[in-house]
Amino acid sequence: MRGWGVVVAQQFEIPLWVDLAATAAGAVQGAMFAAQFKDRRLDLLGVGIIGVVTGFGGGMLRDLLLNQVPAALQSNWYILVATGAALLGMLLQRLFSRINIAIVILDAVSLGLFCAIGVSKALSVGLPVVPSLFIGVVAAVGGGMLRDVLLGLPIGVMHVGSLYAVAAGVGALFLVGATASGADITVAGIGCVIVTTVIRLLAVRFGWSLPEQRALSTLRRLRRQRGGALD
Numbered sequence: 001m002r003g004w005g006v007v008v009a010q011q012f013e014i015p016l017w018v019d020l021a022a023t024a025a026g027a028v029q030g031a032m033f034a035a036q037f038k039d040r041r042l043d044l045l046g047v048g049i050i051g052v053v054t055g056f057g058g059g060m061l062r063d064l065l066l067n068q069v070p071a072a073l074q075s076n077w078y079i080l081v082a083t084g085a086a087l088l089g090m091l092l093q094r095l096f097s098r099i100n101i102a103i104v105i106l107d108a109v110s111l112g113l114f115c116a117i118g119v120s121k122a123l124s125v126g127l128p129v130v131p132s133l134f135i136g137v138v139a140a141v142g143g144g145m146l147r148d149v150l151l152g153l154p155i156g157v158m159h160v161g162s163l164y165a166v167a168a169g170v171g172a173l174f175l176v177g178a179t180a181s182g183a184d185i186t187v188a189g190i191g192c193v194i195v196t197t198v199i200r201l202l203a204v205r206f207g208w209s210l211p212e213q214r215a216l217s218t219l220r221r222l223r224r225q226r227g228g229a230l231d
Helices: 014-035 044-065 077-091 094-097 100-124 128-152 162-181 185-206 213-230
Strands: none
Touching: 014 077, 014 094, 014 100, 014 128, 044 077, 044 100, 077 094, 077 100, 077 128, 100 128, 100 162, 100 185, 128 162, 162 185
16 A cells, blocks of 8 residues: 555456457457347448447557557557457357357456456556546446447446446455455456456346436435325
8 A cells, every 4th residue: 555545556467368358258249239230231340340449448448548558559469359259240140149148258257357457557557546446447348338339329337237337346346455455466356357247247147237317216206205295
């Protein structure tokens, strides 16, 4: 711990192939999602762009916020892998839809990986805890947000039925807490991935979601009505 609210940590490093696998999983899911909208008449280039943005959009947002050259632009592999995975996801949409559980698991794991890398990278450059948590969540959900913006859709992470940001936030808190307690960054990072993945999968399995704003408003109105009746 250095000062109040600052945790000094090494960056959570993962092998390049794991990072590329996470990117590919995001690209496949993004392409499958885009290919569902037949009325939008997306061509191969359009689907490829959606897949690329979904695959490493969150990482690019992370690095831009940290004023660094995006990692996806420091290697030839990221764009190639994301583009290939996106086209594969579109061409084999029906096949991938049949193994949807595998895609859900890959998506949850990639969510945790991007979160762990984002938080640890922010901490390693000396950012305070709260901004580091924010960077981690943005890195985790940024690709999906950019995908929805490009498709002209409501941003999914902001609507009922999605615990992407919550899962990433809890995982990020675990990493910060473990690092502040003296845990090795690799152990803390793996723990972050596990926590984020488990929460996301449980949310999918049991339909967990945050309370809906409209539901809260209705509850307040009912309480006011009951209070008036008692008067």
